[in-house]
Amino acid sequence: MNNTLRVLLLAAGPGLLLAPAGPALAQTSAPRPELATQTTGTMPLTLQQAIDYAVKNKSSLLATRLGEQTAAARVGEIRSAGLPQVNVAANVADNFKLQQSLVSFPVQQTVLTSADVAAASAGEKVLETRRLDVPPQPFAFGLQYAANTSASVSQLLFDGSYLIGLKAAKVYTELSRKQTQQAEIEVVEQVSKAYYSTLVARSRLGLLARNVQRLDTVLYQTNETYKAGFVEKLDVDRLRVQRNNLVVEQQKAQRLTELSVALLKFQMGLPQSQAVQLTDSLGAAIIDAGTLRQRLGVGSATTGGGADGLGAVPTAPAPAGSTPDQSRQDQQAALSGARTGQLAAAFNYNNRIEFSALETQQALAGLDLASRRSGAYPRLLATAAYGFSGSANTFGDLVAFRGPDSRAANGFANQNWFGFGNIGLSLQIPVFDGFRRKYQVQQGRIQQQTLERGFETLRQSIDLQDAQSRATLVNALDVLDNQKANLDLAADVARVSRIKFQEGVGSNLEVVSAETELRSAQTNYYGAIYDVLVAKVDRDKATGELYNQAKK
Template identity: 45%
Template sequence: MKKRLNLVIALLALWGTGYAQGQEPMRLSLQESINYALQHRPSLQATRNEQKIAKAQVGEIRAMGLPQIDAAVEVGNNFVQQKTLLDPSAFGGAPDELDPFIITPEQLASGQPITLTPAYSTPEPQPGDGGLQAITFVQPYTGSAAITGSQLLFDGSYLIGLKAAKTYTELSRKSTVQSEIEVAEQVSKAYYGVLVNGERMELLTQNLIRLDTLLFQTGVMFENGVAEKLDVDRLRVQLNNLKVERQKAERLMQLSENLLKFQLGLNQSQPILLTDKLAEVEVDMSKVNPQDFNYNNRIEYSLLETQRDLAELDLRNTKSGYLPKMYLNARYGYSGVGSTFSDVMDVRAGSNNTTNRNWFDFGYVGAQLQVPIFDGLRKHYQVQQGKLALENTKLGFESLRQSINLELAQASAEITNALDVLASQKENMALAEEIARVAKIKFQEGVGTNLEVVSAETDLREAQTNYYAAMYDALIAKVNLEKATGTLLTN
C-alpha cells in the first residue's frame, strides 16, 4: 500500500510540474523571473512604447524651429469668372470721332493741291453707355506653381517648449521605472507564493507517507488482536482527509504557478521550475525603521520633482506669450492664364519671351513681427492657473513625505510582527512534530491510545498550516519593506 501511494504521489507531482507533457521546464530564480518579466511583460512593453512616443514628441517640437518648406502646383477652371463694376468715365469717356470728308471731281480735275483739314466731334451718347459696367479680368483657366518657406527667428514659447519636452521625456522614463517596480513587486509575491505552496506540498506528501505507514502498522496490529477496528477507522479517516487536503493544495499550487506565469508574461503551457529555496531567503533588518531615509530613493518622489519642473516650465511658457514672435518668410513661383485648358498647360515663359508669355514668375522675401497687444486678459488668467498648479505640486511634497513615512513605519512593523509570528509558529510546528512522534511510539508500545495519535496528527497539520501561512506573510512583508525603502529593484 505504501509503494502504491508513493507511485501515485510521484505521478501527480510530475503532472503538476508539466513533465508529463514532455516539455522542458524553464528554470527560474527570483532575479531571473524579475528580469524575464521586465523584458516580456506586455504592459511594460506598452509603457516603453509610451516612452518612445515621448522621445518622438521632442523631435516634433524641435522641428517647429527648423525651416518649413512647401511646394504646390495648381491648375483650375474659373467656370464662373469673377467680375467687377467699372466706371468708363473715370478713364475720360468715349474718344471723339473723325468727321467724314468728301473730295469732289472738280478738285481732282483742277490739278491743284488738295488740302484736307480733319475735324472731330463728340459722338452722341447711346443707350447703355452711361453708368457702371461689369467687366472681368479673369481668364477662364489659371494655374500656379510656387515654393514657400518660413523660418522661426524668435519665439519664447518655443525655447521653453524644448526644455519642457526634455523634462516630459524624463517624466516618461520615470513612469517606466515605476511600472518596472510594480512588476517586480508582483513577480516577487507570486514567486514566493509558489515557493511556499511547493514546500507545503512536499510536507503534505511526507505526512501522507507517514500516516499511510501508521495505518498499515495499525492494520497489522488489528489483525494480531493488539488494536481495535476503531483505531484503524480513525486513521483511515485521517488519511482520507489528508488526501483531500493535498488535492486542494495541488490545485492551489497550479493556480499559483499560473499566476506567476501571468506576471512573467509567460505562456501558460510552459512548465517552470523555481531554483530558489525558502531557506536561502534573508531579510535585511537594517532596512527596518531606517533613521536617515533618502526620499529620492522612492520613484514616486522623483516623479513629483519632475512634475514640479513641468509645472514651472508651463508657467514660464504662459508668460512668454507676452513676448513678440518673429518669422522669416519667402516664396517664389509662377502663375499662368489661358482661355482653354490646353492653352494654360502650354507653358510659355522665360525672361527672353516678351511676345506670347502666358506664365509669369513672382518672388517675395520678408520678415514678420507679431506683437501681442491685448487678448482680453486671457494670458493673465492662464498665469494665475499656472501659479496655483505649481503651488499644488509643491504642496504634494509634504503630503508624499508623510505618506512615505507612514508606509515605512507600517512596513517595518509588518515585517517585525511577521518574523515574530514565524518564529513562534516554527517552534509550535516542531513541538507538534515531537508530540505526534511520541504519541505514535506510545500507541505502538501499547501505553497510548489511538485517539492521542489522531489528535496529535490533527494538531500537527494545523501547526504546519499556520507555519506556512506565517512564512508567506513574512515574505510578503519583506517585499513590502523593500518597496517602501525603494530598494526592490536594486537588490
C-alpha cells in the same frame, strides 16, 4: 506652439530542512541568464528570470512603453517647429465666368460749330474740348484658364515658447521614463509575491506527501499489531480516518499549488499552456532573521526583553555625538515598530519613484507657467517664396508653358507664364488678447500650488507606508519565531507519542491528537513564512529598494 506645448505638458516539519528560528526574505543573487519567450518543453524558472521575463513581456508594461514612445514622438513634434518649414503649392482654375470690375475714367470730346468751321477755313486755330460724364464701365481682367505653382520656406528665428518647449522636451521624456519604471516596480512586486506563494505551496505539498507516507507506515504497523491482537480495531479506524483527511488535504494543496503557478504565469505575461519548473528553493529565499532585525533596528519577541525591557535589542552602535537618552529613545521607538531618529534621518524620499515623478511633474508645471508667460514675447520668422503663374484662353494654350523668348507668327511676344519671388521677415507682436494670457498664467500658478500641496500629502503617505510595512514585517517575524517554536514542540510531541504507542505505553488517541497538532503547526508555520516573504516585499517597495534589487 503654445497649444502644442500645453498638450505635451498636460498630456504597480519532519522530513523538511527547516531554517533557523525567525527566517526572513532575501533577494536571490543567482546569475541572470536570458530567458526565451516561450519554449516547447518545461521552462526552468528562477525568481530573477521570472522578473526579467515579466519586465520584458507583460502586456501592461508593453502598453506603458508604447506611451513612452508616444511621449518621444510628441517631443519630436515640439522640436520640429524650429526646423525650416517648406511648402509647395499648385493650383489650376477654369474661370468659366470671369469676374468683372467697374472702372471709372474721364472721357473728353471736341465740339465744332459753323463759326468755328469758317474760322478754321480762314486759317485760324479753333479747338474746343468738353468733358463728358461717362458712368463706370465693367471690365473683366484675366483669361478663362489660370494656374500657378510656388514653393515657400519659413524659418523660426525667435519664439519664447519654443525655447521653453525645448527645455520641457527633456523633462517630459524623463517623466515618461519614470512612469514606466513605476509600472515595472508594480510588476516586480506582483511577480515576487506570486513566485514566493508558489514556493510555499510547493514546499507544503511536499511535506504533506511525506506526512502521508509516515502515516501509512504507522497505519501499517498498527494494523499488524491489531491482527496480532494487541490493539483494538478502533485504533486502526482512527488512523484511517486521519489518513483520509490528510489525503484530502493533500489534494487541496495540489490544486492550490497549480493555481499558484497559474497566477505566476499571469503576472509574468506567460501563456498558461507553457509548463514551468521553479528552480529556486524556499531555503534560497531565506536569511537569518537576526540580520534583518538588525537592519530594522528592532529586537526579537524572545530576546528583546530584559531587566529594563531593552537588554538584548540588536541596534547599531550609537554614532559619535549621540546621547544615551537619544539611544534609549531610538530603542524604545524600535521596539514599538516606529522609525528611529537615525533611520528617519537616513530615509530618502527620492528612493520612491512616486516622489521623483512628482518632482518631475513640478518641473514641467514650472516650464508650462514660463511658456504661458512667454506668450507676451514677439515672434520673428524669416520667409521666402518663389513660383510661376500663367493664364490663357484655352487649357491647351495654358499648358504650352511659353516663356519670355516665345514669339507669335506676327513677331509679337506671346509669353503666358511669369515668375515671381520674394524674401522677407515676419514679426508678430501680441498687443491685447482679451486677458486670455493673464488667466492662463493664473491657471499655471494654481497648478504649481496644487503640486506643492501634493508633496506634503505624498510625504505623509510614504511615512505611513514605511511605518506600516515596518510594523507588519516585525510582527510577521515575531509570529514566525513563535510558529517555528510551536512546530519544533509539535514535532517532538508527535515523535514521543509514536514511540510511546509503539512501546505499548501510550494510546492511539494520543498519537492521532499529536499528529493533528503537528499538521496544524506545519500549516501555521508555512503561513507565517509566506507572510514574512510578502511583508519583506512590501517593505522593500516602501523603502524604494525593490526595483534596485530586481535590477541587480
